[in-house]
Amino acid sequence: MGKNHVSIEFDLELDLGGAACPVPTLKTKVALLQMGRGEVLRVRVTNPRSAETIPRELKEEGELVGWYAEEGSYYIYLRRR
Numbered sequence: 906m907g908k909n910h911v912s913i914e915f916d917l918e919l920d921l922g923g924a925a926c927p928v929p930t931l932k933t934k935v936a937l938l939q940m941g942r943g944e945v946l947r948v949r950v951t952n953p954r955s956a957e958t959i960p961r962e963l964k965e966e967g968e969l970v971g972w973y974a975e976e977g978s979y980y981i982y983l984r985r986r
Contacts, residue, residue: 913971913982915947922951922978929955930962937966940985948981956981
């Protein structure tokens with residue numbers, strides 16, 4: 906399990922930096938569907954649009970538990986429903 910400076914534990918990390926929409930949303934959905942209920946996925950994106958779209962489009966698959974931005978990257982934490 907990983908940990909970061911916002912103190913959210915996560916089970917799996919997906920680095921999608923540099924990927925253009927809709928690729929980050931699609932890959933995040935696939936990853937969430939392969940996870941067990943309650944597990945947390947950390948997703949790194951560099952596209953601000955993806956940072957907004959992922960939590961909104963995947964609210965049935967994953968619950969947003971936190972996010973932060975740092976040095977041009979956006980980190981999104983989703984708990985598998």
